[in-house]
Amino acid sequence: MKNKNRLGDNFLKAIIWMLSFITIGFLIWILLYIFIKGLPHISLRFLTSPNNSKNDGIFPMIYNTFFIVLASLAISVPLGIGAAIYLVEYSKPSKTIKVIKAVRFAVETLSGIPSILFGLFGLIFFVTILKFGFSILAGALTLSIMVLPTIIRTTEEALKSVPDSYREGSFALGATKLITIKKIILPSAIPGILTAVILSIGRIVGETAAVYLTAGTGRNIASGFMDSGRTLSVHLYILAKEGISFDKAYATAAVLIIIIAIINMTASGLATRMKK
Amino acid sequence: MMNKIANDATNNVKFSAKQLNLWYGDVQALKDINIDIEENEVTALIGPSGCGKSTFIKTLNRMNDLISNVVIKGEVLLDGFNIYKDFDVVDLRKRVGMVFQKPNPFPMSIYDNVAYGPRIHGIKDKKQLNDIVEKSLKNAALWNEVKDRLKHNALSISGGQQQRLCIARVLAIEPEVVLMDEPTSALDPISTLKIEDLIHELKEKYTIVIVTHNMQQAGRISDKTAFFLHGSIVEYEDTEKIFSVPTDSRTEDYITGRFG
Amino acid sequence: MAFSRSQGIDKVYTNKYKWVKARESIAEKALFLCALVSVLALALITAYIFIKGTPIIFKTGLSDFIFNKNWSPDPANAEPSFGILPMILASLFATIGSVTAGSFIGIFTAVFLVEIAPTFFVKILKPSIELLAGIPSVVFGFFGLVVIVPLIREHFGPPGNSLLAVIIILTFMILPTIINISQTAIKAVPAEFKEGSLALGASHIQTIFKVILPAAKSGILAAVVLGMGRAIGETMAVILVAGNSTLMPKSLLSPVRTLTANIALEMGYAFGDHENALFATGVILFIFIMLINILFSTLVNKAGGYNEK
Numbered sequence: 153m154k155n156k157n158r159l160g161d162n163f164l165k166a167i168i169w170m171l172s173f174i175t176i177g178f179l180i181w182i183l184l185y186i187f188i189k190g191l192p193h194i195s196l197r198f199l200t201s202p203n204n205s206k207n208d209g210i211f212p213m214i215y216n217t218f219f220i221v222l223a224s225l226a227i228s229v230p231l232g233i234g235a236a237i238y239l240v241e242y243s244k245p246s247k248t249i250k251v252i253k254a255v256r257f258a259v260e261t262l263s264g265i266p267s268i269l270f271g272l273f274g275l276i277f278f279v280t281i282l283k284f285g286f287s288i289l290a291g292a293l294t295l296s297i298m299v300l301p302t303i304i305r306t307t308e309e310a311l312k313s314v315p316d317s318y319r320e321g322s323f324a325l326g327a328t329k330l331i332t333i334k335k336i337i338l339p340s341a342i343p344g345i346l347t348a349v350i351l352s353i354g355r356i357v358g359e360t361a362a363v364y365l366t367a368g369t370g371r372n373i374a375s376g377f378m379d380s381g382r383t384l385s386v387h388l389y390i391l392a393k394e395g396i397s398f399d400k401a402y403a404t405a406a407v408l409i410i411i412i413a414i415i416n417m418t419a420s421g422l423a424t425r426m427k428k
Numbered sequence: 429m430m431n432k433i434a435n436d437a438t439n440n441v442k443f444s445a446k447q448l449n450l451w452y453g454d455v456q457a458l459k460d461i462n463i464d465i466e467e468n469e470v471t472a473l474i475g476p477s478g479c480g481k482s483t484f485i486k487t488l489n490r491m492n493d494l495i496s497n498v499v500i501k502g503e504v505l506l507d508g509f510n511i512y513k514d515f516d517v518v519d520l521r522k523r524v525g526m527v528f529q530k531p532n533p534f535p536m537s538i539y540d541n542v543a544y545g546p547r548i549h550g551i552k553d554k555k556q557l558n559d560i561v562e563k564s565l566k567n568a569a570l571w572n573e574v575k576d577r578l579k580h581n582a583l584s585i586s587g588g589q590q591q592r593l594c595i596a597r598v599l600a601i602e603p604e605v606v607l608m609d610e611p612t613s614a615l616d617p618i619s620t621l622k623i624e625d626l627i628h629e630l631k632e633k634y635t636i637v638i639v640t641h642n643m644q645q646a647g648r649i650s651d652k653t654a655f656f657l658h659g660s661i662v663e664y665e666d667t668e669k670i671f672s673v674p675t676d677s678r679t680e681d682y683i684t685g686r687f688g
Numbered sequence: 689m690a691f692s693r694s695q696g697i698d699k700v701y702t703n704k705y706k707w708v709k710a711r712e713s714i715a716e717k718a719l720f721l722c723a724l725v726s727v728l729a730l731a732l733i734t735a736y737i738f739i740k741g742t743p744i745i746f747k748t749g750l751s752d753f754i755f756n757k758n759w760s761p762d763p764a765n766a767e768p769s770f771g772i773l774p775m776i777l778a779s780l781f782a783t784i785g786s787v788t789a790g791s792f793i794g795i796f797t798a799v800f801l802v803e804i805a806p807t808f809f810v811k812i813l814k815p816s817i818e819l820l821a822g823i824p825s826v827v828f829g830f831f832g833l834v835v836i837v838p839l840i841r842e843h844f845g846p847p848g849n850s851l852l853a854v855i856i857i858l859t860f861m862i863l864p865t866i867i868n869i870s871q872t873a874i875k876a877v878p879a880e881f882k883e884g885s886l887a888l889g890a891s892h893i894q895t896i897f898k899v900i901l902p903a904a905k906s907g908i909l910a911a912v913v914l915g916m917g918r919a920i921g922e923t924m925a926v927i928l929v930a931g932n933s934t935l936m937p938k939s940l941l942s943p944v945r946t947l948t949a950n951i952a953l954e955m956g957y958a959f960g961d962h963e964n965a966l967f968a969t970g971v972i973l974f975i976f977i978m979l980i981n982i983l984f985s986t987l988v989n990k991a992g993g994y995n996e997k
Contacts, residue, residue, distance in 0.1 A: 172813070175813075186830075237719050258730040266948065268970075272970050277732065365955060388827065389928070420818075
């Protein structure tokens with residue numbers, strides 16, 4: 153009896169080990185492959201050249217990516233933090249319960265919508281109806297709606313983790329709600345909020361479908377909000393789809409992975425510093 | 429229940445509650461409270477858990493406003509003015525400070541903790557703030573222990589020191605009344621005694637109302653004591669009298685430890 | 689009774705506090721507006737996609753739209769046809785395939801991480817999964833295009849771009865989601881359950897399968913559903929490996945086009961009815977996702993369980 157169980161156990165254990173190895177294996181495979189084929193093609197020239205008939209550098213794409221990230225954060229972070237503050241600090245009176253339920257439902261639902269649908273919405277609303285055209289602005293507005301749920305949720309968690317005793321102490325000293333939020337609650341919540349922001353950056357950098365349909369595919373540096381501009385992800389997509397240059401595609405993919413890795417490391421570095 | 433005003437006619441009345449009733453939703457927590465709290469005295473509120481003493485003290489600085497289903501009937505007067513109708517709550521809390529059971533220093537430096545109150549009430553001048561911080565910490569008997577580490581995080585000092593820091597924080601806004609809700613129940617005996625000494629000094633300048641479940645403490649530091657039971661005040665007397673010859677039998681039972 | 693009068697003039701309600709009160713009230717309203725933005729956004733998104741998409745569904749006829757196998761929307765055709773059955777099937781098969789494989793691999797990897805792996809291994813595995821999670825979908829698609837597709841072509845015949853390729857790519861894309869959430873669910877199982885089982889003489893493996901996993905049921909379910917949501921919504925990576933044929937999928941090796949790919953591929957040049965039909969595809973996609981969410985909620989309520997994640 154004991155031996156039979158042992159056999160079954162070991163078999164299952166073996167399967168578990170194997171499946172876990174598949175996970176790591178795939179990761180190593182994809183990273184190695186892309187880096188081996190891509191790193192040789194990354195040069196300073198590649199990173200700093202424009203992209204036109206004579207050059208195939210990716211500087212404009214890097215610039216556009218940063219531009220759209222900053223623009224999206226500029227919209228979504230204040231809105232998201234504001235919404236979270238309202239949900240956590242102002243939710244007592246029973247008359248606002250319906251509103252709060254509606255907001256929570258909206259946040260939940262938004263976070264489940266795939267990016268292609270956001271892209272579709274951005275295309276019809278920002279690009280066409282509001283006449284922004286294919287532009288960084290249209291892209292940033294669309295992206296900010298996409299990352300809003302994450303920012304709201306994470307900020308909410310951060311605010312909730314501030315102990316009530318701080319709030320009581322502040323009110324008892326004659327502080328108003330605003331002052332308490334500004335001077336006590338928000339400062340304590342900042343590490344959590346920062347993590348949310350950094351993770352959102354990662355998501356925006358990796359986003360393709362929504363940006364493709366709203367910020368367009370211009371190969372130049374977007375000089376203003378109304379210009380269209382390709383981001384790194386969109387560039388990789390186009391290179392791969394059109395089969396233009398696989399060398400440059402590998403290089404772009406490698407650059408993308410490196411940027412994401414840096415963003416992730418910053419986020420976890422912050423997280424460990426926060427634990428102090 | 430009749431309240432008894434002390435025969436000491438030289439002290440003025442600071443707080444006066446008249447027919448104060450309070451409900452948390454359907455549950456009545458305070459029943460027909462009538463009490464006059466005198467200036468520059470230490471008034472202790474004693475009674476078993478859930479008797480309403482904490483609820484009452486939180487009414488005095490309108491901290492009950494923060495709870496959503498509270499209903500209040502009756503009057504509470506500070507210097508003869510109704511604290512709901514005649515005061516803005518921010519102003520009221522500037523005059524009536526509170527120290528909580530568990531020390532709750534803010535996650536900032538010792539200096540910033542004490543300076544928080546004055547800053548939010550408009551004082552920006554550095555020198556003024558420095559003076560206020562020093563004065564408050566001295567009045568809270570904490571200055572000597574922390575004067576070299578004012579910029580250190582307030583959470584780095586001991587529990588007893590943190591509580592004195594909270595007291596200093598309250599003193600910094602120059603209140604007239606200091607409310608204390610079981611201020612030493614989370615502290616060790618030595619810190620407790622230090623704070624009791626502090627309370628004794630503070631009553632020269634401030635009116636102190638202290639909730640305590642420790643009757644020996646009430647006996648040691650207070651001038652008057654009110655015994656709360658099931659939301660009402662059973663007896664309110666000079667401390668000496670209430671602990672030696674209580675009028676009501678329930679008071680006697682509580683004091684002698686028959687319940688509570 | 690004499691009331692003391694302390695020093696200070698403005699003991700009573702003054703104008704100073706009226707100003708403070710006004711500021712507080714304005715701030716509260718502003719924050720309220722911030723909160724409303726998400727409701728507004730959801731309302732707009734739902735409205736516009738449905739407004740643009742539903743008319744053509746009814747024009748074509750609902751059952752015709754969903755069950756017609758013919759997608760030839762080109763207005764130059766004598767009779768443009770807007771049947772999306774091939775896309776629906778492609779999305780369905782791709783999702784089912786990747787979620788099955790992904791759950792299998794993912795749940796066991798989560799078990800491995802929490803219960804079996806030695807610490808040094810966990811230290812390598814955890815950041816690896818996080819890295820995997822962060823890799824942009826288009827990079828997965830690219831890798832699929834240059835590695836997976838040729839491999840399939842070599843071993844199973846042309847064209848290589850196929851449903852199989854899509855399933856493989858999607859599996860690894862949703863893996864981190866499933867692993868992370870399952871991990872949390874498994875960790876949340878009270879230690880007492882495990883101890884109780886071991887104390888009764890059950891082996892570690894038996895404990896895992898008979899006690900821990902069932903206890904973590906609802907969390908693991910949540911992980912799978914979230915993975916499902918991601919799989920069905922993926923677009924760019926799928927386009928790069930799927931082949932994008934609008935014919936009915938015949939086997940794992942058929943080139944396919946998912947609902948999402950349909951939208952992204954033709955949106956660039958579609959107009960008129962064609963454009964509306966793409967929005968209609970979006971409507972169908974939206975409804976599918978809503979159904980998945982509702983399925984999730986009801987399953988979670990039924991599963992109940994010890995984990996409130």
